[in-house]
Amino acid sequence: MKRAHLFLVGVTLAAAAGLAWYFFTKPTAETEIVKAKQPTANVPNTPTPVSPAEAPIVEQKQQEQVELSEQFSLVASAYAAELETPSYSQPLLAADLNVPEFVPQQVPIEGGGSVAIVPSKYRFHAPSHIQAELVATGITLSEVSVSLRNEWSGEALWQQPLQAQDGRWLIDIIPDKNWDGQLELAVDFRSRGDSQTLRTGIEYSQPVAWVLAVDDSFGEGADLVIPLQLDVLIAGDYRVRAQLFTDTGQPLAALVQEKKLSQGKQTIDMKAYKSVLQQHSGDFVLKALFVEKRPSKPGDLTRYGASKQVEFPVSAFAIGQLSDEPAAVSAEELQRLEFLQQMGSGQ
Amino acid sequence: MNKLTKGIVGLAMAASWQSLAAVGGYPVVLVHGFQPQNLADKPTGAKVSQNGANYWSEYWASRADVRIDWPSQERIAGKIASDYVWPKLQQMSQSQLCKNGCVFVTHSTGDLVTRYIIDNQSLWLRNAGMAPLNIVATFDFSGAGGGSELADLAVNVATGGGLIDLTLRAALSLWLGELPNANNVGVLNDLRVNSARQLAKAPSSRVPRLRYIGSKSDFLNATSPFLPGNDDGVVAPHSSCGAASAASFDSCSKSIATDGKITSQAGVSSLMPYHYPLLMSAAYSHSSTIGNQVKGDVTAANASATYLNNKAIRFNTYDEKRGWWVFSSTYRVVAGSNNSSMSDLVVKAAN
Numbered sequence: 001m002k003r004a005h006l007f008l009v010g011v012t013l014a015a016a017a018g019l020a021w022y023f024f025t026k027p028t029a030e031t032e033i034v035k036a037k038q039p040t041a042n043v044p045n046t047p048t049p050v051s052p053a054e055a056p057i058v059e060q061k062q063q064e065q066v067e068l069s070e071q072f073s074l075v076a077s078a079y080a081a082e083l084e085t086p087s088y089s090q091p092l093l094a095a096d097l098n099v100p101e102f103v104p105q106q107v108p109i110e111g112g113g114s115v116a117i118v119p120s121k122y123r124f125h126a127p128s129h130i131q132a133e134l135v136a137t138g139i140t141l142s143e144v145s146v147s148l149r150n151e152w153s154g155e156a157l158w159q160q161p162l163q164a165q166d167g168r169w170l171i172d173i174i175p176d177k178n179w180d181g182q183l184e185l186a187v188d189f190r191s192r193g194d195s196q197t198l199r200t201g202i203e204y205s206q207p208v209a210w211v212l213a214v215d216d217s218f219g220e221g222a223d224l225v226i227p228l229q230l231d232v233l234i235a236g237d238y239r240v241r242a243q244l245f246t247d248t249g250q251p252l253a254a255l256v257q258e259k260k261l262s263q264g265k266q267t268i269d270m271k272a273y274k275s276v277l278q279q280h281s282g283d284f285v286l287k288a289l290f291v292e293k294r295p296s297k298p299g300d301l302t303r304y305g306a307s308k309q310v311e312f313p314v315s316a317f318a319i320g321q322l323s324d325e326p327a328a329v330s331a332e333e334l335q336r337l338e339f340l341q342q343m344g345s346g347q
Numbered sequence: 348m349n350k351l352t353k354g355i356v357g358l359a360m361a362a363s364w365q366s367l368a369a370v371g372g373y374p375v376v377l378v379h380g381f382q383p384q385n386l387a388d389k390p391t392g393a394k395v396s397q398n399g400a401n402y403w404s405e406y407w408a409s410r411a412d413v414r415i416d417w418p419s420q421e422r423i424a425g426k427i428a429s430d431y432v433w434p435k436l437q438q439m440s441q442s443q444l445c446k447n448g449c450v451f452v453t454h455s456t457g458d459l460v461t462r463y464i465i466d467n468q469s470l471w472l473r474n475a476g477m478a479p480l481n482i483v484a485t486f487d488f489s490g491a492g493g494g495s496e497l498a499d500l501a502v503n504v505a506t507g508g509g510l511i512d513l514t515l516r517a518a519l520s521l522w523l524g525e526l527p528n529a530n531n532v533g534v535l536n537d538l539r540v541n542s543a544r545q546l547a548k549a550p551s552s553r554v555p556r557l558r559y560i561g562s563k564s565d566f567l568n569a570t571s572p573f574l575p576g577n578d579d580g581v582v583a584p585h586s587s588c589g590a591a592s593a594a595s596f597d598s599c600s601k602s603i604a605t606d607g608k609i610t611s612q613a614g615v616s617s618l619m620p621y622h623y624p625l626l627m628s629a630a631y632s633h634s635s636t637i638g639n640q641v642k643g644d645v646t647a648a649n650a651s652a653t654y655l656n657n658k659a660i661r662f663n664t665y666d667e668k669r670g671w672w673v674f675s676s677t678y679r680v681v682a683g684s685n686n687s688s689m690s691d692l693v694v695k696a697a698n
Contacts, residue, residue, distance in 0.1 A: 060675045064609075065682045068626070068696040071647040075623045079555055082621065087553055095617045096591070102541055103593040105499040108512035108573075122541050151536065152425065182542075186506070196508030200499070201542045237470055239551070256551055295467060296474055298436075299429030332481050333553055335448055339371055339483045340555060343697055 073344030079337055086327040089223070089273035092243055092251040104135070107198055109191070113138030117187055117200045125205040125306045126175060132202075134162070134169035134187050143190040146171050151182040151201055152301075162187070180206045181301060208234040208293045209305035214286060214312040215267070222323045223271040226255075226286060226314055230305070234293060235263045238305075241290040244272055244314070247283040252276055258294075274322040284314035369410035370450045371697040373483055376439070377403050377414040378464075380455025380491065381538065383523040385419035386531045395431065406639040406690045407452055413439060415460070420533035423463050423546060427534070432464060433471065436480065440472050445480035454637045455581065456534060458490030458556075459543055465554050466547035484555045486693060488636040489579055492556075492619070493586030493593055494543030496574050497522060498535045505532050518569040522581065540593050543586075549620055558624040559689055560587040560648065561631030562598075562605035576613070577605055581633040588648070589622030590615040599624030599648040606630075607646030607678040624648035626681065628689060636689050645684035645692060 085091060101121035106114040119132040134144065147159040157179060162169055171185075186199040215227040228240060238261045244253040253276040259268050270286070289312075291305025369375045379402040390398060399416030400408060408414075417431040439445055453461045469479035501519050504511055505527040520526060527535065537543060564571055564580035574583045575595035584590065588599035598605050601614035606629035615624070628636075630643025683692055 062675065062677045063680050064677055065680055066647050068647070068681050068683070068692055071625055071681075072696065075555065075557065075625065078623060079621070082553065087551055090620075093617075098617075099592045103544075105496060105540060107500060107503050108515050109510050110512045122545055152422070191510060194509040196510035197506040198503050199506050201536060201539055203545070237474075241549075256549075258551060294470060295424065295428075296470065297429075298433035298467070298471055299425060301424055332448075332483075335481070336483050336553070336555055339373070339448070342371055346696070 067346065069344055069346035072340055076337060076340035076344045079340055083329050083333055083337065084327060085273050085276055086271075087333075088256055088271055089276055090254045091276050092245075092254045094251055096254065097243075097251060105200065106135075106137075109139050109196075111192060115139065115141070115187075115189075115196075115198060117185060117198055119185065119200065119202050122201075123203045123205065123304065124175075125207055125304060126177065126179075128175075130171070130173040130175060130185070130202065130204065132171040132185060134171065134189075136169065139191055141169070141189040141191050143188075143195075144169060145188045146173070147186045147188070148173065148179075149184050149186070151184045157183070175204060177206065179204045180303070203304075205304040205306070207291075207306040208232075208236070208303045209238065209261070209291050211240075211289050211291060211305065211307035211309075212265075213308075214314060217314055217317055219317065219322050220271070222274045222325045222327070224274075224277060224317050224319070224322065226270040226272065227267050228270055228289075230261065230266045230268060230291070232261045232263050232266050234303070235261060237294045237296050238268070239292045239294055240268050240270065240305075241288070241292075242270055242286050243288040244276075245285045245287060246280050247285060247313075249285075250280075252278060252280065252284070273327060274319060274324070275327075277319050277322075279319055281316060281319070283316045285311050286314055287311040369694055369698070370452070370486070371483075373447075374412040374444050374449040375407070375410055376445075376449055376451045377407055377411045378451060378453045378457035378461050379403060379414070379416065380453075380457045380489075381534055382419045386523070386527045386533055386535075387525060389420045389531070390418050402454075403637070405637070406688065407637060410694060411452065412444060412449070415464075417460065418533075419456075419535075420531055423460055423534060423537045427460065428463065428467075432460070436464070436468050436472060437475070437477065439480055440477040443478075445482065446478065448481045448483040450483055451485040452488070453485055453490065454488045455491045455633065456538055458485075458487045458492040459494075459537065459546060461485055461487070462492050462550060462556075463547045465552055466550035469552065482552070482554050484557055486557050486559065487589075488559045488690065489561060489582060489633045490556075490558055490587050490589060491538060491582045492543065493582075493590060494540035495538055495582045495586060496540055497570060497581060498538035498543075499540055500573055501527060501535050502532050502539060505529050505535075515573060518566065518573060521566040521569050544593065553621050556589060556619075556622045558587060558589050558599065558622060558648070559636055559693065560584065560599055560605065560624060560627045561633060561636045561689070562627065562629045563632040563635075563642075565632040565634055579631075579633040579636075584615065588615045588624045589619045591617040591619055599627055603627070603646055603648065603679055604629070605646070607644055607680050609677045609679055626689060626692065628684070631689050639688050639691065641684075641686060641688050643684075644678070644680045645689050646679045647681055
């Protein structure tokens with residue numbers, strides 16, 4: 001302890017002497033020593049020259065002041081750029097496609113190791129199985145069982161013991177036709193003389209509507225209209241999302257439409273705005289169809305539809321035939337932009 | 348109460364819809380965050396309202412027109428929406444508070460509750476034959492819209508069993524006060540990372556979500572090992588910045604640290620739609636972003652590339668002659684942050 005103290009005092013004195021020498025030999029305005037810490041290696045673009053490990057670190061802190069209004073101006077510009085395409089047809093970037101459907105949450109175990117329930121995705125729909133894996137790292141499990149219950153009512157739906165297959169705890173649940181809504185997937189196990197239950201939330205849907213097909217697309221103003229045929233099992237307020245790609249797989253647009261739909265065969269027109277189509281002259285592909293029956297009143301839960309096909313081809317269209325009219329911006333959106341600009345002007 | 352008194356109260360109430368207008372001339376609606384004590388107390392009625400008033404008392408209460416208060420033992424899409432949010436939405440529609448626009452100010456889980464409101468209020472009010480609210484923007488302090496890993500862990504601890512790491516249990520106790528049981532996790536279910544990110548994940552309404560982020564822990568960093576990246580003690584930057592995916596980030600920016608240092612960062616590269624990180628600070632914790640105390644420097648999260656390119660920034664210059672590591676570092680600081688709290692900076696900028 002004493003040695004450490006002496007060492008610290010020594011280092012401090014050396015640092016003070018060195019600093020005095022440094023600043024007297026080369027005066028630097030507005031210099032502030034803020035900390036004495038080695039540079040971290042995980043900061044990209046930061047060269048880390050080799051040096052004696054014991055070399056003291058001095059940071060010359062220079063401050064640059066910015067006005068908050070400048071930052072609001074940047075936001076206003078970014079928001080204005082968003083408004084250049086209509087809300088129903090936003091550009092789709094490759095980065096938008098990399099969002100994982102489920103991010104595993106590891107639970108640390110006393111004595112080391114961790115366990116995580118990892119469903120293959122968050123949202124399942126009938127008739128697909130519920131598939132997941134129990135991933136145990138640094139811990140051996142025994143007496144493992146899996147159960148499902150309704151997350152809202154607490155009703156127990158299913159339970160079964162789980163056997164490891166080739167060292168992996170793979171879960172494959174054949175669903176019941178009555179399961180619907182937010183479910184809780186739970187795993188019970190024993191290890192190190194104790195027991196534990198872990199759980200995670202998933203969603204299982206009995207589809208309330210099916211996307212059946214895509215009709216011939218056509219131009220309307222600045223939009224390429226892609227009519228979707230739906231079989232609506234339960235009437236309600238619907239929202240349909242889809243992603244439009246070129247026939248070579250390049251992402252183009254994220255499309256969304258909302259409509260009140262009656263029961264039976266219905267059509268909803270997805271619209272792709274001219275500028276997001278990037279003058280593409282070939283065929284298109286419509287993917288990632290996502291059908292929501294929205295809560296029509298507070299307390300109702302969102303329900304979901306599904307698509308009979310994973311993707312639908314959309315025939316090529318002469319994009320040049322679409323008009324060049326600017327995207328419609330609602331009065332509310334203009335007001336939002338004005339608010340940001342007002343904040344940006346410092347008024 | 349006689350007629351005159353009733354009239355005065357009525358006039359005062361009517362005036363209150365128009366008078367406070369704290370942000371850019373727009374009325375302010377407050378939506379608070381998770382209140383751990385609710386899990387044990389299960390408040391209802393006036394107690395919920397009282398808790399809401401206490402939550403915002405330090406700074407925002409006197410600058411707001413309406414609060415939407417909700418109890419944490421309930422679920423967002425369930426009773427929070429039907430019993431607590433809906434009456435306030437109807438009230439605001441009837442009073443025309445937001446007819447000419449209003450600004451929602453949220454904290455923590457209030458960010459997630461507000462996303463659910465933005466996604467549904469127009470539909471609900473129209474279906475009830477009422478005018479939708481015109482929400483001009485939201486100011487989201489320490490937003491938990493992307494969920495919190497602590498909620499996932501708390502739900503698992505609540506489920507029972509003796510195998511979960513004791514350090515984790517201790518950290519959760521610091522955050523929650525007492526550990527919940529399987530029957531009272533309430534909104535923690537919604538706050539789990541995957542569940543939160545699926546709730547009203549992309550509202551069609553293009554309301555700008557302006558984000559204000561701290562990165563100092565309220566819990567002596569005890570919870571930090573369980574949160575990815577440069578957390579604020581309760582949520583990770585992926586949540587507070589509004590990142591499109593849950594991952595480990597050190598900052599909302601790729602070029603500015605939360606303490607303002609202009610340096611390359613493991614920053615957020617893709618944001619949720621219409622989410623704009625605006626201010627960050629290493630001096631503010633999860634709870635202090637909505638307080639009135641000046642904690643330290645605040646930096647601007649939204650760096651422009653040109654700003655950086657025009658600066659001659661030197662990193663890690665090692666002066667062999669002197670035998671010293673000398674960093675010449677530039678820190679970006681928002682003017683006024685030395686004498687205004689983060690919340691006050693925003694209000695002053697708006698007025």
